[in-house]
Amino acid sequence: MSDPSLYTYPSPLEGYRGLEPLPDVKTADGKSYLNPAAEKRSTAYDSFVAPIKNDSRGGFDVHIYFLQSDDEEVKFATELWERIRREFPELRIYRLWDRPIGPHPMGMFEVNIFTPQQFGAFIPWLVINRGPLSALIHPNTDEEERDHTQRATWMGQPLPLNLKLFKRMGKKQGESLRGSLNAQ
Structure with a gap:
């Protein structure tokens, strides 16, 4: 995986500094804290x-992912793929790959999620219904390697x-950028 020290991390409190201290009051369960009402709902609910x-x-x-040499896993993955297509038609579901492709080490299929609402519905559903299969969930930003690690x-x-694919992509993108800069 990736070395966390390679990245920078902004403070989670950006935009929340200088506010009144949070109350130290616990809820009826005696374990969790009572949170003050927010002035507005987080935009993370909508985008x-x-x-x-x-x-x-x-x-x-x-x-x-599924082990393409295991008939039971292939059958289960195929059935899961079909169920997702039927139950979540608003998601983008790609074909079943019966071999490694890109950075992925074994057979797999990909699902794209477009909204926080879809994420909130699909991920808990997948937790319960993925059976023996592993799943990688990653965001899409402009940092492919970091997203996958x-x-x-x-x-x-x-x-x-x-x-290695990401290393080659980064090198090619760097060479392309240097080439275009040298041409100017």
Whole structure:
């Protein structure tokens, strides 16, 4: 996976500094804290937070993996794929790949999620219905390698991705940028 020290992280309190201290009052369960009412609802309910994409690519990709040499897993993945297509037609669902493709080490299919509401409905559904399959959930930003590593979340057993693809993409993008800069 990725080394977290390679990245910078803005403070989670950006935009919330200098406010009154939060109350130290607990709720009736005696364990959780009573939170003050917010002046307005978080915009994260309606659109993905920057730098996550809110466009036709989708804010999140979900890659659902299966061992292509295991007939039972292939059957289960095929049935899951069909069920997702029927129950969540608003999501973009790609074909079943019966071999490794891109950075993905085994057979898989991909689902794109476009809104926080879809994310909130589909991810809990997948937690219950994915069976023995592993799933990689990652945001779509302009940092492909980071999205697939440091920002990724796994359901089930994490799998090693082929990150060489991202290294080559980064090198090619850098060479292309240098070439266009030299041409000016």
